Structure formats: C-alpha cells, structure tokens
Amino acid sequence: MDFDVREMLVETIERYLDRFCRDNELDPVWGEPIVGFGDARSPRFQELRTVVHPEHYLPEDILPGATTVVSYYLPFTKDVARSNISGDLASPEFAYTVALTNSIAMELADEVATDIRAYDYEAEVPDGSRIEGDIVSRWSQRHVAHICGMGTWGxxxxxITSSGSCGRFFSVVTNLDVEPDPVPEVERCSFRRDGSCGVCMQKCRVxxxxxxxxxxxxxxxxxxxxxxxxGGLNVCSKCIVGMPCSFRDPSR
Ligand code: SF4
Ligand code: SF4
Known part of the structure; x- marks a missing residue:
C-alpha cells in the first residue's frame, strides 16, 4: 500500500476523540492511541476457541475473505488512573471513563471502518459483547490485541502494551494488505519474566x-x-492503576 495505514488509523481515532470531546464539552480522558495489525488467517485465532470459548469468532466469520485484523488501544489518562488508586470501590472518575469509553466504542469502530472503506477496502466491526450467562465474549478484544502484536499478558x-495496560482495546476486521505485527517475544510482566514485582497480586483484595x-x-x-x-457497570481495575505496568512496558 502506498500510504501509512497505521498513521492514518491513529489520526482517525484521534480525530474522532477530539471531536467527541469538543462536541460534548468534555475534558479528554484518553491518551495517545496505539494501532496493531494481526494476520486474520493466523492459527492463533482458531486457538481462541480453546483458550476463550468454543464459539469464539474467527475473522472470517466477521468478514469473509478477511486478511488483517486492526486492533487499537485507548489508554486512559494518568489523572483517571490516579483517581482509582485508593479505596475498595472504583472511583467515580474511573467508572465514568469506563462507561464513556463503552458508550463511544461502536461509533468509533464504525468511523475506523468507514475510513478504511474510503480507500476501497472492506471492513466490519465485530460484536465484542459478552456471551449471555458467561463472562467471556465471542470476540475477546484483549486476546485479539495479543495476536495483533499489541502486547504480552500480565x-x-x-x-501490557508499549504504553502500559490502563486502557481499553477494540478492533475492526478488514481485507487491508498490510504486514502483521509480530507478537512481542519478551515477557513484559516482571512476574512472568523473572518472578519479581507481583504488586497487582498484593493489590487485589479478593x-x-x-x-x-x-x-x-x-x-x-x-x-x-x-x-x-x-448502574450495573462492572468496574474495579485496582490491579491496573498505580502499577509499574500501568503506563509503560516494565521490560524496557
Ligand atoms: S503489576 Fe507487576 S506483576 Fe502485575 S502485571 Fe504488572 S508487571 Fe506483572
Ligand atoms: S483482578 Fe483486578 S479487577 Fe479483578 S477484582 Fe482483582 S483488582 Fe479488581
């Protein structure tokens, strides 16, 4: 392709978030987005039927002929994270940010898909909602993000992305012709790497x-x-605020 797709998609996301905040007179609660690409035909997607749920979607189920899954990460701001460090219950600021992020997810994904279609490629937005009666989804955004080279598991x-783990992942399935990002080889979680850290373990009261x-x-x-x-929002995230991996990759 003769243009930088990653740059174009980061701009699409930033433009949407700026406009949303301006139109609604809101202070920004998100930092700089990150975009990753995964090979839609990777056997890792099939493995999600074992790892996540037997009915987990394949990219082909979302878009026949899919070649590339675009995953993107919206980090929350440090102020939002800081508000949630103390107390047993999620802070009102943190809960508000999660709810706001949920509320824009579909519209933002539609905008990403629309911009991809403007370049004569196909793009579809997967349904990432939970399976009824279960606590997993047929399209697990974090597992998809892992396949798209966005990070390693804490x-x-x-x-844990290159900008940490305090934020949310979303994705769009496409037939873009771009090189997939490799899954990082080095474990970013210090406990997984050498048994150190473990701060999140100490923080989780349950x-x-x-x-x-x-x-x-x-x-x-x-x-x-x-x-x-x-109002029905399941939010805690005490284990992703005030952590060495909240806003950076601790392996670096
Ligand atoms: S807080 Fe430490 S142990 Fe927990 S996920 Fe982050 S790096 Fe790993
Ligand atoms: S694992 Fe994290 S989000 Fe879950 S209860 Fe523990 S601190 Fe809260």
Missing part, C-alpha cells in the same frame, strides 16, 4: 491474581458492589 490478565493463575470468576464477583453503585 498476571492480572491484562495485556485474591483473583495468584502465581498459579487468574480467577476470572472471583474477579467478576468482586464487581457486584460496583454494579450496585454504578
């Missing part, structure tokens, strides 16, 4: 994070108080 089940693995059900149950306080 023991807190978050993906012990969902242990050296033996992540208990997603314990984590989900801990969201009950937040659901009651924030």
């Amino acid at each position: 023991i807190n089940n978050m993906l 012990h969902a994070i242990t050296p033996g693995g992540f208990d997603r059900w314990a984590c989900d149950r801990n969201g009950d108080a937040a659901r009651a306080r924030y």
Whole structure:
C-alpha cells in the first residue's frame, strides 16, 4: 500500500476523540492511541476457541475473505488512573471513563471502518459483547490485541502494551494488505519474566491474581458492589492503576 495505514488509523481515532470531546464539552480522558495489525488467517485465532470459548469468532466469520485484523488501544489518562488508586470501590472518575469509553466504542469502530472503506477496502466491526450467562465474549478484544502484536499478558490478565495496560482495546476486521505485527517475544510482566514485582497480586483484595493463575470468576464477583453503585457497570481495575505496568512496558 502506498500510504501509512497505521498513521492514518491513529489520526482517525484521534480525530474522532477530539471531536467527541469538543462536541460534548468534555475534558479528554484518553491518551495517545496505539494501532496493531494481526494476520486474520493466523492459527492463533482458531486457538481462541480453546483458550476463550468454543464459539469464539474467527475473522472470517466477521468478514469473509478477511486478511488483517486492526486492533487499537485507548489508554486512559494518568489523572483517571490516579483517581482509582485508593479505596475498595472504583472511583467515580474511573467508572465514568469506563462507561464513556463503552458508550463511544461502536461509533468509533464504525468511523475506523468507514475510513478504511474510503480507500476501497472492506471492513466490519465485530460484536465484542459478552456471551449471555458467561463472562467471556465471542470476540475477546484483549486476546485479539495479543495476536495483533499489541502486547504480552500480565498476571492480572491484562495485556501490557508499549504504553502500559490502563486502557481499553477494540478492533475492526478488514481485507487491508498490510504486514502483521509480530507478537512481542519478551515477557513484559516482571512476574512472568523473572518472578519479581507481583504488586497487582498484593493489590487485589479478593485474591483473583495468584502465581498459579487468574480467577476470572472471583474477579467478576468482586464487581457486584460496583454494579450496585454504578448502574450495573462492572468496574474495579485496582490491579491496573498505580502499577509499574500501568503506563509503560516494565521490560524496557
Ligand atoms: S503489576 Fe507487576 S506483576 Fe502485575 S502485571 Fe504488572 S508487571 Fe506483572
Ligand atoms: S479487577 Fe479488581 S477484582 Fe479483578 S483482578 Fe483486578 S483488582 Fe482483582
């Protein structure tokens, strides 16, 4: 392709976020987005049917003939993260940011897809909502982001990007002709790399994070108080604020 697709998509996302904040007279709650590309035919997508859920979508299910999955990361600002460091319950600022991010997700993804289509490529937005009665999705944005080379797993089940892990991932399935990004070879989580750190483990008051693995059900149950306080929103994220991996890659 004769133009920088990554740059174009970062600009699309930034333009959308700027316009959204301006039109709604809001202070920005997001930092600089990151964009990654994954090979839509990678066998890693098939593996998600074992790792995540047997009915996890393949890129081909979203867009027949898909070649490239575009994943993008919206980091929250440091102020938003800082607001959530103390207390057992998620801070109102953090809950607001999560809810706001959820509310713009589809419109932003549609804008990304529309800009890709403007260059005569196809693009479709996957449905990343949870499977009814379960706590996983048929399109797990974090697992997809991992395949798109966006980062490696922390023991807190978050993906650590080059700008950290305090933010949200989204994606669009396309037939763009771009080189996929490799999955980083070096473990970014210090505990996974050499057994050090473990701060997130100490921070989680329900012990969902242990050296033996992540208990997603314990984590989900801990969201009950937040659901009651924030109109059904399951938000905690105490393990991704004030951490060495919140806004940077601790392996660097
Ligand atoms: S806080 Fe430390 S142990 Fe936890 S995910 Fe981040 S780097 Fe890994
Ligand atoms: S989100 Fe909250 S409950 Fe879940 S692992 Fe992190 S600190 Fe623990």
